[in-house]
Structures are given as structure tokens and as C-alpha cells.
Amino acid sequence: MLALEVDSLTKIYDSSKVLDSVSFKVNEGEIFxxxxxxxxxxxxxxxxxxxxxxxxxxxxxxxxxxxxxGNRKEINxxxxxxxxxxxxxxxxTGMENLEFIASLYHMDRSTxxxxxxDLMSLIDVKNLLKKRVGKLSGGQKRRISIIASxxxxxxxxxxxxxxxxxxxxxxxxxxxxxxxxxxxGSTIILSTHYMEEADELCDRVAIMESGRIVAIxxxxxxxxxxxxxxxxxxxxxxxxxxxxxxxxxxxGYKTTRMADSLxxxxxxxxxxxxxxxxxxxxxxxxxxxxxxxNPTLEDVFLNLxxxxxxxxx
Amino acid sequence: xxxxxxxxxxxxxxxxxxxSTIFWTLAFPLMMMLLFSSMFGGSSVMFKVALVNEDSGIMxxxxxxxxxxxxxxxxxxxxxxxxxxxYVMNGRGSAVLVIPKGFSNxxxxxxxxxxxxxxxxxxxxxxxxxxxxxxxxxxFLEEYRERMFSIMIQHMPSEVKTEAxxxxxxxxxxxxxxxxxxxxxxxxxxxxxxxxxKTANYRKTSYWKAEGHWVTMMLAYSLIFSGMVSSAAFxxxxxxxxxxxxxxxxxxxxxxxxxxxxxGSLAVVxxxxxxxxxxxxxxxRPQVNWSILSIPIIxxxxxxxxxxxxxxxxxxxxxxxxxxxxxxxxxxxxxxxxLYFPVSFLPGMLRVIAEAVPFTWAVRALDGLLVFGRGLEAxxxxxxxLIVTAIVLTSLSVALFPKWARIE
Numbered sequence: 001m002l003a004l005e006v007d008s009l010t011k012i013y014d015s016s017k018v019l020d021s022v023s024f025k026v027n028e029g030e031i032f033x034x035x036x037x038x039x040x041x042x043x044x045x046x047x048x049x050x051x052x053x054x055x056x057x058x059x060x061x062x063x064x065x066x067x068x069x070g071n072r073k074e075i076n077x078x079x080x081x082x083x084x085x086x087x088x089x090x091x092x093t094g095m096e097n098l099e100f101i102a103s104l105y106h107m108d109r110s111t112x113x114x115x116x117x118d119l120m121s122l123i124d125v126k127n128l129l130k131k132r133v134g135k136l137s138g139g140q141k142r143r144i145s146i147i148a149s150x151x152x153x154x155x156x157x158x159x160x161x162x163x164x165x166x167x168x169x170x171x172x173x174x175x176x177x178x179x180x181x182x183x184x185g186s187t188i189i190l191s192t193h194y195m196e197e198a199d200e201l202c203d204r205v206a207i208m209e210s211g212r213i214v215a216i217x218x219x220x221x222x223x224x225x226x227x228x229x230x231x232x233x234x235x236x237x238x239x240x241x242x243x244x245x246x247x248x249x250x251x252g253y254k255t256t257r258m259a260d261s262l263x264x265x266x267x268x269x270x271x272x273x274x275x276x277x278x279x280x281x282x283x284x285x286x287x288x289x290x291x292x293x294n295p296t297l298e299d300v301f302l303n304l305x306x307x308x309x310x311x312x313x
Numbered sequence: 314x315x316x317x318x319x320x321x322x323x324x325x326x327x328x329x330x331x332x333s334t335i336f337w338t339l340a341f342p343l344m345m346m347l348l349f350s351s352m353f354g355g356s357s358v359m360f361k362v363a364l365v366n367e368d369s370g371i372m373x374x375x376x377x378x379x380x381x382x383x384x385x386x387x388x389x390x391x392x393x394x395x396x397x398x399x400y401v402m403n404g405r406g407s408a409v410l411v412i413p414k415g416f417s418n419x420x421x422x423x424x425x426x427x428x429x430x431x432x433x434x435x436x437x438x439x440x441x442x443x444x445x446x447x448x449x450x451x452x453f454l455e456e457y458r459e460r461m462f463s464i465m466i467q468h469m470p471s472e473v474k475t476e477a478x479x480x481x482x483x484x485x486x487x488x489x490x491x492x493x494x495x496x497x498x499x500x501x502x503x504x505x506x507x508x509x510x511k512t513a514n515y516r517k518t519s520y521w522k523a524e525g526h527w528v529t530m531m532l533a534y535s536l537i538f539s540g541m542v543s544s545a546a547f548x549x550x551x552x553x554x555x556x557x558x559x560x561x562x563x564x565x566x567x568x569x570x571x572x573x574x575x576x577g578s579l580a581v582v583x584x585x586x587x588x589x590x591x592x593x594x595x596x597x598r599p600q601v602n603w604s605i606l607s608i609p610i611i612x613x614x615x616x617x618x619x620x621x622x623x624x625x626x627x628x629x630x631x632x633x634x635x636x637x638x639x640x641x642x643x644x645x646x647x648x649x650x651x652l653y654f655p656v657s658f659l660p661g662m663l664r665v666i667a668e669a670v671p672f673t674w675a676v677r678a679l680d681g682l683l684v685f686g687r688g689l690e691a692x693x694x695x696x697x698x699l700i701v702t703a704i705v706l707t708s709l710s711v712a713l714f715p716k717w718a719r720i721e
Contacts, residue, residue, distance in 0.1 A: 050558075050562045051561065052562060076562055076563055077564045081562040086555075087555045088554070090554065091326070092323065092326060092327060100323045103319035104559075105563060106316075106564075148559065
């Protein structure tokens with residue numbers, strides 16, 4: 001079953017097209033990533049999916065219900081939204097915030113308590129709940145904010161840049177939470193501008209630029225289709241670099257000379273590396289170190305848009 | 314109905330945790346009450362007068378004793394005029410009063426007596442103290458004449474024969490009384506004549522000295538200011554913190570949000586009114602004609618004020634502008650609605666504006682009930698005006714709410 005179906009969604013602000021005929025589908029139980037720089041239209045798209053904004057045109061179906069003109073109240077019971085801001089009341093404690101948000105979903109006290117206990121096994125907020133949110137750090141607020149977004153067990157969870165401001169360890173911990181939620185049956189749509197996050201976390205990714213989806217698919221497929229070839233970096237002693245170059249050319253590989261290494265582009269580098277090592281050893285130019293660099297979504301973005309993602313951010 | 318109540322509960326909790334809110338809703342009105350009660354209250358000594366009493370007779374000591382008992386002056390004795398003048402010139406006192414030698418002797422011998430009075434150069438102090446001393450002397454002399462007259466009556470024969478005829482003692486007494494006091498001006502308190510409660514006993518005639526006004530002030534302050542500030546903050550803070558998005562993605566209807574905000578604001582105003590009135594009663598112990606008729610005025614006024622707060626929040630481009638807007642409007646209304654001083658003190662154009670402001674009517678109606686002990690006739694017009702205002706403002710804020718709740 002499809003969790004989400006977006007068809008020709010367009011949003012125009014003051015004659016500027018923020019979303020330009022965006023279409024995609026998300027399957028139930030999938031982790032779907034929206035990857036793109038700031039200003040690509042990810043947040044606007046997510047806010048339209050959440051019912052906060054109205055589109056200029058286009059259609060959205062959430063679990064086969066019309067999300068634009070249909071019964072939004074029913075749809076809202078099924079979705080959870082966590083925007084970039086933490087969206088919590090600074091004057092209230094973490095617990096008071098969560099209690100209030102649970103009350104918006106008509107959750108009774110005992111359901112709330114058991115649900116919170118369950119979520120606390122995924123996200124550690126135990127020591128944060130009695131403190132006023134205004135006194136917590138950005139990362140601590142984000143943890144409470146995530147719990148607030150999933151306290152009602154949404155079937156579709158929409159997360160806008162959920163790991164912004166988190167350190168790498170915290171980001172990896174968060175990925176584990178996302179995987180666990182997926183394992184429990186939630187469908188997750190998240191936006192990010194971290195390549196490795198989209199690559200590791202998402203089953204499928206849509207790459208957005210200037211309000212359009214420029215590519216969509218599994219990260220591996222996208223890299224294969226739009227990324228560069230993998231690169232093998234071969235390091236030897238500098239005095240042996242010429243001999244190594246001759247050896248590799250002698251067995252039919254085109255090399256590029258870098259300062260202290262030779263580079264070979266190859267589709268299946270892991271299969272080739274043992275052969276290269278044995279050939280070079282046989283000719284007496286034992287490599288000191290070999291590195292394989294696989295194509296990234298960054299390469300995909302660069303090749304599709306002509307500009308590197310990091311620069312655009 | 315659970316969502317609006319939870320919304321109101323959350324807003325209330327958040328509101329009373331804010332220090333600035335506590336200041337504006339509770340501390341500020343109490344400060345204003347303290348300020349105005351000390352300015353207009355009747356028991357404090359206002360002027361220090363340096364007294365040089367060169368006379369040792371009985372009349373001068375009676376005069377000084379009477380002056381001391383006014384509570385308007387505090388007499389500081391000096392042995393010579395030079396020291397007394399220095400005391401005033403150094404800014405420590407307001408005037409010098411000299412009772413020269415022979416003052417008592419003259420008065421008891423049927424001769425005119427003189428006192429000398431040197432006032433501070435400050436024109437306001439000079440005007441006030443001169444008028445006070447002259448008033449006191451007039452009152453003192455009236456009392457003196459009355460006493461002299463009663464002594465004379467005791468020694469008067471029952472009939473006096475003159476060329477014009479025979480006059481009885483009663484005729485002579487009436488004639489002399491007329492000479493002593495040709496016109497008797499009697500100041501009668503408006504409040505005193507209409508007070509219905511046995512506990513209400515006003516000693517003063519001035520509007521400002523009517524203690525019940527402090528209760529009106531506290532009720533009306535919350536009604537005007539706290540209602541506007543809380544309702545505007547409850548809406549605009551949701552946008553400030555971004556929490557409006559979380560509410561909008563929940564299955565709560567947009568109308569539930571507005572009802573929740575209305576309930577929260579009403580609760581804030583009611584709680585602050587209860588606290589402020591309770592503190593006023595404990596602190597100043599005012600005499601008040603409690604009336605159940607004040608309830609519709611308070612509720613209608615609360616709703617009108619909350620309606621203004623909602624409108625300001627909905628029409629403001631951002632939360633900061635909403636906050637500034639509502640404080641500006643609230644402070645202006647406080648000062649022109651008769652909360653701190655009568656509307657009649659205002660210059661012409663402002664008075665016209667004040668009369669158009671429904672809260673002026675609310676203050677007047679509350680004073681009518683609580684201070685002057687009036688009945689239904691004092692209430693129905695202001696209540697009607699306030700209800701109409703509340704309906705118009707609330708309808709407008711309801712109409713604009715969907716636009717506010719849409720994120721653009």
C-alpha cells in the first residue's frame with residue numbers, strides 16, 4: 001500500500017515557484033529521504049504534506065485519503081511532523097510539553113504514560129522531563145521534540161532536517177531510532193542535506209533542486225546511474241611511482257598521476273584490487289597503501305545540477 | 314471540549330511562569346495603587362512648617378494645637394526667625410509661621426492680632442500652603458467667634474431696650490449669629506448621600522479619596538490591560554515558538570484553538586482580578602458597596618479586552634509587533650479611561666475619545682456601583698455598550714483567525 005502519493009504539487013509565493021510540479025510516491029514502511037540544499041523546497045513540501053500550508057495546485061494522498069481537500073482531522077491522527085525548529089514551549093517542562101501535545105491527540109493519562117515509557121527506551125530523555133525546555137541544549141530539545149512528534153504512534157512520520165545541530169554520535173543514535181520506528185511499522189519521510197545520512201538511512205531518496213525533483217531512487221541506483229566511477233588510489237614510495245605507473249599501464253589500466261599516488265577509475269574496484277596488488281608485487285613495486293573511494297550522493301548532486309551541494313548550502 | 318481546556322491550562326501555566334507577566338499583571342497595578350493612594354490618600358502629612366511662637370499665652374497654644382491636629386502640616390518649633398527661615402531656604406520645610414508676642418493678649422482683649430507667614434518660593438508649594446494656612450485661620454477664627462459668642466450669650470439679659478424698640482435675647486442671638494457667619498456653606502458628599510451599605514462610611518467628598526475606587530482600579534486594570542496582553546500573547550507566542558505548527562498538524566480544530574485561547578485569557582484576567590482585589594482589601598481596607606451587578610460589567614469588559622488582544626495579534630506582522638501594539642493600546646486606554654484620574658481632567662479632544670472608549674464606561678459603571686452605591690440604572694447602558702463591543706471585536710477576531718492560523 002502507498003503511504004503517500006504526491007502528484008504535480010506546485011507552490012507559488014509572490015510569483016516565485018517554490019515547488020514546481022513535484023510528483024513522487026512513498027511505500028508504506030519505507031524511509032524516504034528528500035535531499036537538497038537550503039531553498040530547494042524541502043520544507044515547503046513537508047509543510048504541505050503536514051497540512052500546515054496549502055499548495056497552489058496539485059494533489060496529495062495520504063494512505064489513500066485526499067490530504068488537500070479531504071478530512072484533515074482524520075489524516076492528522078495518522079501523521080507526525082517534526083519541523084526544523086523544536087516547536088516546544090520554553091516556559092513548560094519537558095513533561096508538561098509532552099502532556100499537552102498528547103492531549104491534542106485525545107490521549108488518556110495511562111496511554112500517555114505507557115507510550116512515553118516505551119519511547120524513552122528508544123530516546124533517552126529521562127533526566128530532561130522535569131526541566132524547563134528553555135533551559136535545555138539544542139540537542140536535548142530536539143530529543144523531546146522527536147518524542148512529541150511520535151507520542152501518538154503516527155503511521156507516517158515527517159521529519160524536516162531532524163539531525164541539524166546534532167554531533168556525529170548523536171546523529172548515528174538518531175538513525176537507530178528511525179530504523180526502530182520503521183521496524184515498528186512507521187513510514188518515514190525525512191529531509192536532510194547530509195549526504196551520508198541520506199545514503200545510510202534512506203531506502204529511497206529524491207534529490208531536489210530549485211523546487212523540482214531532479215532524480216529519485218535507491219541511493220545505490222542513483223550513484224550507479226548519476227555518480228562517477230569508483231576510484232582506486234595506489235600509494236607507493238615516491239621513487240617507485242614511475243615503475244608502478246608503467247606496470248599498471250602495462251596490464252591495460254589508464255592511470256592518473258596525483259602528487260603521491262596513482263588513480264584508476266573502475267566500476268568494481270573491490271574485485272580488481274587483489275589482481276593489482278599481485279601484478280605490482282610481481283614487478284617489484286609493492287604498493288604501500290591502497291584506498292577505494294566509491295561515488296557519493298554528493299557526486300550525484302554535482303553531476304545532476306552542475307554545482308556541489310556543500311557550496312549551495 | 315478537552316483540547317480547549319488543555320490549551321487554556323497550558324497557556325495559564327506558561328503565563329504565570331513569566332516574570333514580565335507577573336510584573337505587568339500583578340506588581341505594576343499594585344505599584345500604581347500604592348503611588349496614587351499615597352498621592353491622594355487623606356492621612357499623610359504634606360507640609361513641614363517651621364514655627365516660631367514668641368507668644369506664651371493660651372490663645373497661641375490653642376492655635377498651635379489646632380494646627381497640629383490637621384494632619385496636613387507638621388510643625389517644627391524654632392526659637393528665632395532666622396533659623397526658621399534657613400530651615401525653609403535649605404529646602405527642608407515649606408513655610409515659616411511666626412506668632413508674635415501679644416497674640417493671645419490681643420485676642421482676649423478684643424484687639425486684632427497678627428501672624429506672619431513666610432512661604433517657600435516654589436510656586437506650587439506656595440499656593441498650596443498659603444491656601445491651607447488661610448483656610449485654617451478662617452476655620453480657627455470661626456470657632457473662636459463661636460466660643461466668644463457663647464460666652465456673651467451667657468451674660469446677655471433677656472431683653473434689651475433700644476431707641477428702635479425692645480429686642481428679645483433670641484432676636485439678638487440670631488442677628489449676631491448672622492454677623493458672625495452670614496452664609497453657611499455646607500459641603501455634602503455625593504457618595505455619602507447614596508451609600509446603601511452600612512459599612513460604607515465616607516469621610517471625604519473627593520472622587521480620589523473615595524477608597525472604593527481602588528477596587529475599581531484593580532478590577533478595571535486587569536479587565537483592560539491583562540485581558541489584552543494575555544490574549545495577544547497567547548496567540549502570538551504560538552507563532553514565536555513555532556508551536557502553532559505542532560497544533561495545526563494535530564487533529565484539533567482551529568476553532569478549538571481559539572476557544573482555548575479565550576478560556577485561558579479569561580482565566581488569567583479572573584485570577585489577577587481576584588488576587589489584586591484581595592490584596593487591595595487587605596492592604597487599604599476600603600469601604601465598598603459590593604454589588605452582584607458588577608459581574609456582567611467585568612465579564613463584558615474582559616471579553617471586549619480579549620477581543621482587542623486577539624485582533625492585534627492577528628493583524629500584527631510578527632509577535633514582537635503584536636506585543637508592542639497591545640501594550641501601547643492598553644497603556645493609552647488605562648490613562649484615558651478614568652482608571653488613574655477622572656476623565657474630566659483630560660483636555661477636550663482626549664475627553665471626546667475617552668467617552669467613546671467602552672472601558673471608560675466600565676470604569677464609570679464600576680465606580681457607580683462600588684463607590685457610590687448606585688443600582689441597575691448605573692449599569693445597563695455600559696453593560697450594553699461593552700457587550701456590543703465584545704461581540705463586534707470577538708466576531709472580527711473569529712473572522713480573521715483562519716487567516717492567522719494559515720502559515721504563509
